Amino acid sequence: MTREVVIVDGVRTAFGRMGGALRPYTPAQLAGMTIKGLCEKTGILEKGAIDAVFAGSASGDVNTHNLARYATLLAGLPYETSSTFIEMQCGSSIACINNAALQIQAGLIDTAVCGGAESHSQTYYKYSTAVEPYKAIAPAAAPLRLAPDDADDISMIAISDLMAEKWGVDRQSCDEFALRSQERAAAAVEKGYFKEEILPIPVKYGRKGPEVTVDKDEHLRPQTTMQGLEQLKPVFADGVTTAGNSSGRNDGAAFVLMMSREKAEELGYKPMAKWVVGLDVGVDPKIMGIGPAYSNCKILNKMGLKMNDIDIYECNEAFAAQNLSVIKEMENMTGETMNMENWNPNGGAIAFGHPNGASGARVCIFAMKELVRRGGRYGMFSSCCGGGLGVSTLIENLQGR
Numbered sequence: 001m002t003r004e005v006v007i008v009d010g011v012r013t014a015f016g017r018m019g020g021a022l023r024p025y026t027p028a029q030l031a032g033m034t035i036k037g038l039c040e041k042t043g044i045l046e047k048g049a050i051d052a053v054f055a056g057s058a059s060g061d062v063n064t065h066n067l068a069r070y071a072t073l074l075a076g077l078p079y080e081t082s083s084t085f086i087e088m089q090c091g092s093s094i095a096c097i098n099n100a101a102l103q104i105q106a107g108l109i110d111t112a113v114c115g116g117a118e119s120h121s122q123t124y125y126k127y128s129t130a131v132e133p134y135k136a137i138a139p140a141a142a143p144l145r146l147a148p149d150d151a152d153d154i155s156m157i158a159i160s161d162l163m164a165e166k167w168g169v170d171r172q173s174c175d176e177f178a179l180r181s182q183e184r185a186a187a188a189v190e191k192g193y194f195k196e197e198i199l200p201i202p203v204k205y206g207r208k209g210p211e212v213t214v215d216k217d218e219h220l221r222p223q224t225t226m227q228g229l230e231q232l233k234p235v236f237a238d239g240v241t242t243a244g245n246s247s248g249r250n251d252g253a254a255f256v257l258m259m260s261r262e263k264a265e266e267l268g269y270k271p272m273a274k275w276v277v278g279l280d281v282g283v284d285p286k287i288m289g290i291g292p293a294y295s296n297c298k299i300l301n302k303m304g305l306k307m308n309d310i311d312i313y314e315c316n317e318a319f320a321a322q323n324l325s326v327i328k329e330m331e332n333m334t335g336e337t338m339n340m341e342n343w344n345p346n347g348g349a350i351a352f353g354h355p356n357g358a359s360g361a362r363v364c365i366f367a368m369k370e371l372v373r374r375g376g377r378y379g380m381f382s383s384c385c386g387g388g389l390g391v392s393t394l395i396e397n398l399q400g401r
Helices: 027-042 067-074 092-105 156-167 171-190 226-230 261-267 285-303 320-334 356-374
Strands: 005-012 052-056 082-086 111-119 201-203 212-214 250-260 273-282 312-315 378-385 389-397
Touching: 005 027, 005 092, 005 261, 005 356, 027 052, 027 067, 027 111, 027 250, 052 067, 052 092, 052 356, 067 082, 082 092, 092 111, 092 250, 092 273, 092 356, 092 378, 092 389, 111 356, 156 285, 156 320, 171 226, 171 320, 250 261, 250 356, 273 285, 273 356, 273 378, 285 312, 285 320, 285 378, 285 389, 312 356, 356 378, 356 389
Parallel strands: 052 082, 052 111, 312 378
Antiparallel strands: 005 250, 005 273, 111 250, 201 212, 273 389, 378 389
């Protein structure tokens, strides 16, 4: 008999800009601090134990191959805590959540901390030791590739524009979507939605400078206007993608505490959500952003649900053109019209920024908490992944219904 899996709670750092408030910290350090903060918030180490940590990142950490293990030890967890690192680009922490859930469901572990981290401020490069010698050429960084075929290994901006062309998304729609993301995020911040989930991070920028506390998302642009967005030039002359309708490159970490329902009851927790099912799919790398349409609809079909049976959709906003294409393709596949009040209702990565490895856990936290606020039943969170993947998770509200 399989066991029910629940999500107790989650925390994240504020999301910083590249070169901004969180710049001194590596992804592993951000992850370690966030895991420790989650343990303290939930009291899990006083009540019981964490069996496993699952942590993801798109680029990893300059100091270690296994970011999950490094962060586990930085958080002060016992040596006996297992640690699994998953790299699935922007969907890394959703993959962590799904893989942990399957182990809990199977009875292999009882409790897990799942999420991820990224620091674009701490980007590093690799150098090959197998380059032909004696060429009198300085070492060059190894190129980062997401696909073996040159035709598939194209830039994310090119993918965004290609999707816009394929799904008939124009520049105005992209800018309107970006403005919507900024406005919804600003409204949610004004309502105080994120104060309880953001872990204050102490930062000292020099030996003599004062320590500051970072507890507010840094990437938000609440003063954004349609006129301002329209004035931005597209990255490629014939494209629709601009700096204003794209996600940022950011720093941050986010993690959730998961366990079996029996363990939650034993420890006296009142979980926020039940993990129902999670899966991933492969798609053409040239249109990798469409992945969530297929992973979302695969879950709907598996569970016998209609598109609008889902009360909250959280889909990582890689680009406005990408999200709008996902919505169009889901409508094509289901024959339904998306209720946009349920789609990223508090804004997305265009507003908050996109620390790749952390974004999946961030959308999980957003989905859980908005379900509770609305008293809805089902939430789905998803992400596209560089290289041609989509990953999704269906959760069910366990509070406020």
